[in-house]
Amino acid sequence: MKIKAFIFIAIGLLAAAYWYSQWDGTPGPLPDKQSIIHAIDRMSNEIKVKQLAAIEQLDSRHIFVPFISLYGEHGMSFWKWEQKEWKLIRIDNNGMPHIWKLDGKDPAKHVVVYHADPKDEIEKLTFYLLRNRNAYFHSGQYFYVPRVQLELPISIGEKNYGAIPFPEEWLQLMESDRKQSQPLGNAMHSMFSGQQRSTMYVGYQPHYRGGRAPEGRGSYSKSGGADVTFIPIINESELERPRPFP
């Protein structure tokens, strides 16, 4: 009987210990500059941080820290409160625009991050929410999917970094698109089927002072994973420009 009780309590304690080790805890105060710099230097062999551009808190559990390295690289670091501490989850050695999915499934928690290098002389970044126009015939029905092309211009001035959540309109359209892309009721007995054969994506265009792109950048490297995805550059030929009316 005693042995049984002992095993029971031991299992209980183990479970509690495991739960506590996995528990993220309530986020503590933001890390100070020195510990951020040390953490980045430690994680990457190539990057030595010279200074931090900013410490931007995106929500209670995520911070975005753009930095400048000794060699003048304009990089980005991504921090998350996990298992009772602020963890450095990714470093990029340059600041090309990315989407950080703070919560993978919820676009309202997706943030566009960038850190422009003044050497590149970027005047403006224009982000686009895009969906290709589509028309098709399926199961005896004609379908038409209008093109979506929404702009989000961000001028790069004194402040050459940013972490910008998707605009409300983008979220509404993405939600509306999602409903058409998923068959209703993925239960065992689906009453409806079919799906929209076109989905939304995000791209951007850099606009340079003087209109010309600078010489090709050197290497690009990143460390760590995280839900951070690269935003592709959109060619002008991929965009629609309505003809002005006479």
Place this chain on the structure above:
Amino acid sequence: MSLQLGSPQNVILIIATVLGWGVVFYWILRQYRGMKEKPVIWKMLFATLVGIFSASGNFTIMSTTVKLSILPLGVWVLYFFLRNGSWSIYRKFAWIGFFSSYIFVATTLLGSLLHHVVYDKSDPFTYVADTGKAQLVSIHPSASDVTWDQHAFQDGMRVLEFQQSRDTLNWYYESAVENGVNYGNERFPYAVVGAKSRWGSGYEASLYLEYDGKGLLIQTPERHYYFRSEEPLLDVEVTIRED
């Protein structure tokens, strides 16, 4: 299927599913009562669940896609484990599990039929019943500056006429091809977001308005509907386009 308050639910599909489970449980109960050698209850239910496992195929009947079980994999697995033991007792329940999929097909088809009767698919108000919280979003640079007027929209909705939307490929080419009449413009440059469909229909439609404000494109995953009206649903200053 998850039940969430406030999100549109296909009430008829839910009832059909509940009815399906009811029939299956009734069948199990009848089987249980008629047996001389009583099975263990949890084993009986477990055997039924294992029996549901099968290789299946999707078939479309009356524009409704249903999953038909073909190979009784679960029944075979159960036979493999119980062939020297209590197979004779649990065999029936495994087969009930397998045939339950046909019960659900029947109730789903019945529900689908009822759904067609209750919700008129060619009536735009089925998809756009409540525009109280609706908003207009311009989705393309060819959109004009317009303001959303809920009352104008609803007035226009009343005189909408269903169109056989056979022009969709033309719409595409007019906008996408360099010498198309609408090149660089989008035929439906406005989206209406936040409108609610009729209660219990389960529809989550996407709505788009035509450039002249007189056409409404309603998208559902299974079908797209196109309506035209004499009255504009939207105050658009119509610019004459070159043909």
